[in-house]
Amino acid sequence: MTFSPPTTKIRIILMDLNKTVCDTWLKHLSDFNKTKFSTTKNLSWFDIPLEIIVHNGDFDQLASKVNLKPKPSFQHYNEKLMTSTSAALVSSIPQTYEQHMKVNQCTTTIVSPGNSIGYMGGGFDKALAELFSPTGNPTNWKDTELAVQSNLLDGYKGYLTPTNANLIEFKTDSFFQNSKAWNLLSANSILHIPTMRVPRRLYHGPEDTLDMYRFVFDSTWEVLSTLNKANLTTLHLGLNRYSFIDTLVLTGFGTGYGKIPIDVMCKAMISAITIFTNHSLKRVDKSIYCLKFLKEDYKKLVKQDEINTDVSQEPFDPLEDPIDQLYFTKH
Incomplete structure (x- = not known):
């Protein structure tokens, strides 16, 4: 069975408390x-x-800026089941969260650019853990951390390798009733991608710049691919997913502990997003644009496999050239 996406718009929200990061994304x-x-x-x-x-702001400000709250029919779902005395009304309400959300509700996922073992005690991860607390009380953020670590233990034996992503859903009744993540943003999942095994510096000087472009680009691509696969499962199989995810919230990768330069991070993230979601590009052209942005010698592949591509072979250097130069065609 194939389902149609129950939405007219997909959002990618780039959020950060640092105004310079946000201004650089916009640039x-x-x-x-x-x-x-x-x-x-x-x-x-x-x-x-x-x-x-x-x-540019926190989660509360985001909720005021963008209407992501769950549909009223779902917000009061439990109340209807508990207080209704009408058999006809009760029978018209889906009897499980799975049934209800598949029919009525798109959701939000928020990316955690964390560490390999799921500790969430600082920075953006701490704010995320507080947001997802199933009690609605931010002081109980350890409940979120435990859920993330339990998921890693079950699926990855407790260790998720850097740049690999894992979608973690929150499915309990208490979460849907109480968490700020759900009630403010319709968020019922964290998309965890370790950017480092433990908090440490990733960037040490100009000699690391190209590697950082590649690291951030590939991490962003992995996030997009993981979400893409989850939604494909929902649309084509109707399995293992509560809903279609129509909103992805991302913060900057690696600019805190990692010390990745802001311009490098922002340019790599925007490039990955705009190539991944550009429906005007053939699949092979998307592939070549990725390699071209990352300063790989894609011409060997084009020549060896006689790849038919519309990508210009004009040189591009992410260290020097703006994104528009990537698509430059010499006339």
Whole structure:
């Protein structure tokens, strides 16, 4: 059985408390919009228009800025079941969360660029753990951390390797009734991707710059791919997913402990997002644009396998060239 996406818009929200990070994301989005492609006409996901939102602020401010609250029918779902005396009304309400959400509710997932063993005691991860507390009390953030670590233990024997992503859902009644993640943002999952095994510096100097472009680009691509696979499971199989995820919230990768330069991080993230969701590109062209941005010698593949691509073979260097130069065609 195949389901249709129950939404008219997919959102990627780039959020950070650092205004410089947000301004830099916007700069690189502006560079992309100088190309023959644009964020308003050419970006889509599952044939649904994509909106990229840059948010300088916290989760509460995001909830005020973008309406992501769950549908009223779901917010009061338990109350209806507990207080209704009408058999007809009760029979018309889906009897499980799975049934209800599959029919009525799209959800949000929030990316945790954390560590390999799921400790969430600092920075963005701490704020995320507080947001997802199933009691609604941020002081109980350890409940979130335990859920993340239990998931890692079950699926990965307690250790998730860097740049590999894992989607962790929260399914308990108490979570849907009480957590701020659900009640503010319709978020019922964390997309965990370790950017480091333990908190440590990733960037040590200019000699690391190209590697950092590649690291952030690949991490962003992995996040997008993991979400893509989860939604495909929902749409084509209707299995293992409560709902279609129509909103992805991302913060900057590696600029805290990792000391990755802000411009490098922002440019790599915007490039990955705009290539991944550009429906105007053939699959092979997406592949080549990835390699071209990452300064890999893709010409060997084109020549060896006689790949038919529309990508210009004009040189591109992520260390020097703006994103619009990636798509430059010499006339």
